[in-house]
Every structure is written in C-alpha cells, then in structure tokens.
Amino acid sequence: MDSYIKPLLFRGSGVKFTAIAMLSAASMFFMSFANRKQPAHIKDFAKCLNKSYELEDATVSLIMKRCSSLLDNEEADTAVKDFISNSKELLLIHAPNKVTSLSEHDALVAAPKTHELLYEDTENRILFINIDPGEEVTPHCHQYNGVMLLMNESKFLTIDDDGNTEEEYWDISSEILPGSKKLHSYKNIGHNTFFAILFELK
Numbered sequence: 001m002d003s004y005i006k007p008l009l010f011r012g013s014g015v016k017f018t019a020i021a022m023l024s025a026a027s028m029f030f031m032s033f034a035n036r037k038q039p040a041h042i043k044d045f046a047k048c049l050n051k052s053y054e055l056e057d058a059t060v061s062l063i064m065k066r067c068s069s070l071l072d073n074e075e076a077d078t079a080v081k082d083f084i085s086n087s088k089e090l091l092l093i094h095a096p097n098k099v100t101s102l103s104e105h106d107a108l109v110a111a112p113k114t115h116e117l118l119y120e121d122t123e124n125r126i127l128f129i130n131i132d133p134g135e136e137v138t139p140h141c142h143q144y145n146g147v148m149l150l151m152n153e154s155k156f157l158t159i160d161d162d163g164n165t166e167e168e169y170w171d172i173s174s175e176i177l178p179g180s181k182k183l184h185s186y187k188n189i190g191h192n193t194f195f196a197i198l199f200e201l202k
Helices: 006-010 013-035 040-051 057-071 075-093
Strands: 115-120 124-131 136-142 145-150 154-160 165-170 173-177 180-188 194-201
Touching (some): 057 194, 075 194
Antiparallel strands (some): 145 173, 145 194, 154 165
C-alpha cells in the first residue's frame, strides 16, 4: 500500500473508511483508464510507472490525472518512448545515493512554487514542475539521479551557479538528470506555461 495512504488507516474508523474510499476510487480510475481508448504511448507510460518504478495503481492514477491531457498529442509519443528507455537505463545502473540529508537548496525547499511533490517513498520521489511565462525559478539543485519528462515546450534563460546565462529552447522530450548539489536557475521567457515531471531515484 502506498506510504501516504497507509498511515491514514490507523487514525480512526471514520478516516479509515475515507482512506479506503480514496484508494478504491483511485484504483477504479486506473482500471477505467487502462480500458478506455487512449493513445498507445500514454498507456505505455502508465505501464512503465507500474512495472519499472513498481508504483501501485493508486499512485499511478494520481500521476496520470496530472499528465494524461498534457501527453495527448503526437509530439509526446517519442518523448514517452525516450522516457521509458531512459528509465530502464537508469534503473539498471542505479545504485542508492549516499544522500544523508537534503541540501537547503533542494528543489522542494528552495523552489516550492514551481516544484510540487506528487509522491515519495523509500525508493522514489516524484516532482511535478510548473513554470508560468515570465516566471523565474529560484536557484536550486537536485541531489538524486532522475529521469525527466518534458510535457510541453517553451524558451528559457538559464543561469548556472557561476552566473553565466544562456537562452535555450526546451521541447517535448525526456532526459536523464545526474544528481548534483550544483545550483541552477532559469526563467521562462517563452509564451507557454511549462510542465514537466521528474522521477528521482533515492
């Protein structure tokens, strides 16, 4: 059972039934999602979360609620295939990080406005990233190795920890992000709200 749901089952009968209902509803969503017509790459994405990351149906359904509409386009097909390939590659070579404590510049601490925690357990941490046009992201780092899926495109001004700037165009794609304490920040100078999801391995 997912770590964020299990503790609720022991806090009183009323909460227990609420938690069970939440879990049941999430599982029903996942089953209906799997059965209804969807582009193949979206179903493959859900299967990857189940099998490669070993996430339970309730967690997968929560992620799919946030990502399905963003991935429902032809451009996302290649990006999802690359995400699945990158995930298999990283999971194959990954060794647990020796991160004893998170930096004060961790993305969730330093840039909580643009980085949202979707799920966390002893092996994974999943962040949803949302950056509006004109928004500048606070300098931050990602200490865990991860795989990012960029779900739409925009233009950015990137700033490294030495203050060097560069304009970059981020398209719908996937990439492996090696864990590092090195700080980086960026500003969305394009016209689109940028969405991405980052799967970090502990």
